[in-house]
Amino acid sequence: MAGQDKCIRDKGETMAKIIVNNENKKSTIAPEIYGHFSEHLGRCIYEGLFVGENSDIPNVNGMRTDVVDALKEMKIPVLRWPGGCFADEYHWMDGIGPKEKRKKMINTHWGGVVEDNSFGTHEFFELCRQLGCKTYVNGNLGSGTVREMSEWVEYITFNGVSPMADLRKENGHEEPWTIDYFGVGNENWGCGGNMRPEHYADEYRRYQTYVRNYAGNQPINKICCGPNVDDYEWTKKVMATCFDHCDPKLHGLMDGLSLHYYTLPETEDDWNIKGSATDFTEDIFYQTLKRGYFMEELINRHGAIMDEYDPDKNIGLIVDEWGIWSDVEPGTNPGFLYQQNTMRDALVAGMTLNIFNKHSDRVKMACIAQLINVLQSVMLTDGDKMIKTPTYYVFHMMRHHQGAALLDSSLVGGATVGSGKNELPKVFESVSEDKDGVITVTLTNNSLESSEDVDIMLTNEGDKYSVSEARYIEGAMDAHNTFEAPEVVDEKDFTAYENTQTGVKVTLPACSVVTLRLSK
Template identity: 85%
Template sequence: MAKLVINNENKKSTIAPEIYGHFSEHLGRCIYEGLYVGENSDIPNVNGMRKDVVEALREMKVPVLRWPGGCFADEYHWMDGIGPKEKRKKMINTHWGGVVEDNSFGTHEFFELCRQLGCKTYVNANVGSGTVREMSEWVEYMTFNGVSPMADLRKENGHEEPWVVDYLGVGNENWGCGGNMRPQFYADEYRRYQTYVRNYNGNKPIAKICCGANVDDYHWTKEVLDTCFDHTPEHFHGFMDGLSLHYYTLPETEDDWNFKGSATDFTEEVFYQTLKRSYFMEELINKHGAIMDTYDPDKKIGMMIDEWGIWTDVEPGTNPGFLYQQNTMRDALVAGMNLNIFNKHSDRVKMACIAQMINVLQSVMLTDGEKMIKTPTYYVFKMYRHHQGATLLDSSLVGNGTVGSEKNELPKVFESVSEDADGVITITLTNNSLESAEDVEIQLTKDGASYKVCEAVFVSGKMNAYNTFENPEVVKEEEFKDFNRTPNGITVKLPACSVVSIRIKK
């Protein structure tokens, strides 16, 4: 039996709600058909946003949404997406499927979506093919509450009051699709662009996010920070509030991106290989974090892992440029593992955005016309929502076994523990084993006997179990009952291939 020791007197960092963030790009059916169907659609909507999708996302408690990309951001020109929709420019989405982008979802629609979701806003600016002036005028259009050309234009387009931009990304993947830049060149561009991100709302400054590394490109992280810190003001905080990191779990790919493996048809060996590759996130956070510590020992700059999740081959018969894939219990375990890892590194990780919100990559929902289903990943995010804004508690697993073998070996159970303002402790665990349940003794170092379970839920199933439009509840959240109280806490039996959330209070 493994033992989970929770030191509930050792309170650590606050788990930023934004760790549970999401990403929506003009890609495939994420925006159109997924989030936005237009005001004239027969599908029930509020100002063009699907009611069923918005209601489910609110239940999941989305804290922040990133838009408009992704690679699309660095070819997006915001003025094409404002004004009367019939007059907006059309363009070819060269990155994703070669389809026509009619720009009917633009700045106003994004802020309306975030209003309905009740979430913070993360806007990605165009550095790859845009200009400083274009970005600066967009910031003015969105946030200035005075007399100016861009503020007047916003008012002419029907929105009198400015919006709040919580986060602004200065470019995206500028080492690749965002311009194929060298780190020193990008860092100089970042310095120039961020200068013109004006804080028109002095009470709510925009947090500026610098383009960080792809996977384990530690050279990029070091050179970007080195260049940014060279001849910068002493008050570096505010010059850069976050540094991004992108890492996708590719189940089978070695060097051939054209073959990543099926989302639903895979072997047990590939299952464990996938989890081990996802576990690489721990090493990435540690090594990139160590470089950041050199320049920012007080951890004022957040690590923003604003693209993560499984990337598999698309579903047979679908447009390869739309990145539409199914979502199984394997995805649920990847989500649970990563969210536990982010929680435990919440002193440095301040945001994470799963890619992507709907109908693309590891999405939380899928749509087909008027139909909508929730994926296993959706239920994990919903189960974990109580960690948002809570305080991380010191926890460790003793006697935790391993699963997989050789290069695919990894810990059997992943966990994280937090306590909210009401004193409720949330414990989230994954059992990564396909073969066996796992007994875990949960022991609190103080007042363990006085805590009782107030809520316990889980998702479990075969490794490739998934929901369809015909059978939408093959995998769903269920009440968890397999626990018993002990003098110092509780014991639980985690089902094989499961994600479990247990909440306890005095």
């Protein structure tokens, strides 16, 4: 196996150590941290997830069988829909009833193509039923009305006699569905209305009042539109306005505050020049990873502001748009945001998910953008073909963290990579323990040049653990899968480790993501 030939160093040599206090269980890692985002954008919904009931591509009620099976294997916990910027111009009644009668419109945000609304409310909940995942619906605050949003919630969730419940039944679904999360607007500082934070917060307070929790239903978790990247003033003013004359903890006003941050490989101030997804230098590689690592600072600083108003951390930080945003693939519609996915993407994904794990006391959900065929997706499709990206394998390997208890861990003696403003840790880790007592350790080696020996040490020496499963991906920084070569980057068994009295020693290949499972 390439990358695993280097032997573990002799015991007398110095190596990086990860100290794991396996008696110090911290916050629970919410499964929803491993969530995903699907917008009416490019080929994410149409051709990616939904091909229609009459397609020659194998499907169940219009949902691609190959895609659904792969997402279930990845253990997708929650799916956000219908946007994104699309959400604040989406009028839900256009997407219900007989498909041939649904309103056609121009998708003004993404590519100027016709949106025929053949994928709407019923189709979304059918998709989530097939996936077995939770639902995150994003409502229209920017161009919609309070009544429209309220009636959508009634249509979806009310179990009784009412105009909207009766309409749902007429459209073929007798029983109500469950909304697990409801976003009251999206990016209202920008495409969702260009609002000031105080104005949006007042609008949020008004709109969310009518996102009703009907009798007999589980409560809907309400998500408030939070900041764009490092707009700390937005966070402060929205929190202050929402808490003014109202304690959200007592009144169910807010369950989460969103944060959006995209990693731009080459520029920070010109969204028209983001850089190629596959053709980049080593300097750009490290610059991209360092910009991904900025997520740590964003969570710390926005979290500190939230702590002023919510010290008990009842309100989750919801990072519902994140990932690498690069230039589209040559020859594709610029409005479709179709990009390839390399080992660089895998390292940003692995490092970011480790950061989320370590902040799981505050971060309660995250949705990488986007699920399929758009931005940093986990799959790509071409007609009846489907391939998994390196990012898919990261989510698959790290699925064991979902619902597990974060363990206190720290890296001692670790090296750095990159230089100057692009310097960052060579190795990044997180550790958890599941309900069966199995410990999961996930690590990234962010170096292009060298492997790294790491001694993982458990502080409770009374418990003897050994590796029960080990998996990894590795490759050149630009390694990626294509429809002609779909397994250039593939998840494999990892063997470069040895069990010790206190834990395990591993040799991490350069440019790799590794998962170890330790059992008694």
